[in-house]
Amino acid sequence: MPPSPEPGPDRASRSPSASASDGLWSIGELAERAGTTVKTVRFYSDSGLLPERARSAGGHRRYAPGALERLALIRSLRNLGLPVSQVRRIVDERAGAQGALEDAVAAHLHTLGSRLSALRWQESALRAVQEAAPEERAERLHLVGALDTPPGTAPLARFWRAWLPPRMPAKARAVFLDAAVPQPPDTPSPAQVLAFARLCALVRRPCPTGPAARPTQPAAHRAAGPAESALLYAGLAQAYDLAAVRMRGGVDPEAGDALDCFVATYASVLRRRDTPAFRRALARQLALDPRLDGYWELVERLLTPEGGRPEPTPGTAHDWLRTALDTHLAA
Structure with a gap:
């Protein structure tokens, strides 16, 4: 890797105050005080997260002492997995910064929750295939492989909407769907993954048609307006x-x-x-x-x-x- 064009840190100066006569730090000094590398500081500078205060006569970056606190905040947010776009909104905001932080943390928690749920479903689906008898393995793989991870309930809701009376009031329909459409658990067992996969396969089957087909709704259902x-x-x-x-x-x-x-x-x-x-x-x-x-x-x-x-x-x-x-x- 080629050496950095930025000057190295001034190892003689260890105080938190700026070492140069202009009160500014070089990129090396800022990196040393932050306990990170010059490459990291340069990346955040080039990303617009950590703007330098000025440039030296030789074109080297100079940072105000306040950049140390900003850099610490940036690194904390990035270590928690927040994307650069959200980090930028937080560190750039002056008024209402707490609200921006809360929004970003909540959004990232939601994203992580979805990822973790997807991984749990994938793990249990693989265990369902692994635990199957050899003659059942292909069928199970087909069933669980058709599921999104984590799965949604749209196929079940579509089934019941088609089954219910067509002119049923929207509020009553919504109440019924809440009761009839089960929510997939966040941490399913292999048996629960299989049950949900079979449910989705069941509701996707075409209904029998023709003169010999029996009614699919109860009598009271068919008679109700x-x-x-x-x-x-x-x-x-x-x-x-x-x-x-x-x-x-x-x-x-x-x-x-x-x-x-x-x-x-x-x-x-x-x-x-x-x-x-x-x-x-x-x-x-x-x-x-x-x-x-x-x-x-x-x-x-x-x-x-x-x-x-x-x-x-x-x-x-x-x-x-x-x-x-x-x-x-x-x-």
Whole structure:
């Protein structure tokens, strides 16, 4: 490497005050006091982060003593990984510098979080492939290799938007999507990566078409208009929440406020009274409705941490309430 054209540091002068008669430091003196190299100081100067105060008669850079504090700030920010563009905004700002620092740190933390999450997903995806039996390895590689890292929920949301009533109010639709679309964990296990990959593959499958194709929506869903669909899914969400409390407590399906809310929701949408005859007709209809068991089983796997207890989902809560209805009618 060719020698630096800048003069070396004045090793006779160790005080924090400027050593030259003009009160300025050479690039070597500044580098020595900062505990860094001339090459580093030159890089920050050429980047516009550390402007020199003047040039000597020989064209060498001269720095004011205040450059030492500025250089320390620059190095601290760069050591934390902040890009040069953000460092420049922070060191150049006089008023409101604290706000610029806070914004830059928050933005960089967000970027790092995304990178770390992506690495965790990649690691768990590789472990899922590594742990597979030889005959399953190709399928797993295809599944997890189709995922972005970290993955997004857009395919799941598109599936449900197409499934819901077309004229469903936007607010009710958003509430339903929050409940039906699971958020991928930041630190997934290999089993959770596989579950999410299978979920995405499931919702991308084309729906059956033709005269022999069965309806994909429940009867109450197909009969509901905009107002009724909002009422239907708001009432079901409340019933599912009530059932989830019983499920977390290990309670078997039973009659109670959760079942009453469940039945009352359907009765209101269908403009019927909640009578024993209606409950029997509802049980028969629910038994004929299309089911999305595979979706909810995968959601349960995704939401359940390794070795943890299964977390209720809208699908498992719906099954609990259906069983409660059947048990109630049988009694």
